[in-house]
Amino acid sequence: TSHRNRGAAWxxxxxxxxxxxxxxxxxxxxxxxxxxxxxxxxRLLSISLGLVLGGAIGNFIDRFFRxxxxxxxHVYIFGxxxx
Numbered sequence: 889t890s891h892r893n894r895g896a897a898w899x900x901x902x903x904x905x906x907x908x909x910x911x912x913x914x915x916x917x918x919x920x921x922x923x924x925x926x927x928x929x930x931r932l933l934s935i936s937l938g939l940v941l942g943g944a945i946g947n948f949i950d951r952f953f954r955x956x957x958x959x960x961x962h963v964y965i966f967g968x969x970x971x
Contacts, residue, residue: 912948
């Protein structure tokens with residue numbers, strides 16, 4: 889089921905949007921740099937990091953415009969509400 893998350897993984901750091909903006913931008917720059925320096929000749933690594941980069945940018949856009957991230961799953965495991 890669909891779930892909205894205003895924090896990080898498992899709902900941690902709820903409401904710390906400024907922190908997430910900065911961390912995400914630093915992460916995106918670091919991944920782009922790593923791809924340029926180390927993954928140019930490794931197709932699998934480039935594709936993998938490209939997918940991670942796409943997820944980070946997508947979450948950044950969600951946080952910027954919606955103030956939350958749309959998660960694709962919300963389940964209950966052994967009485968624990970996840971995420």
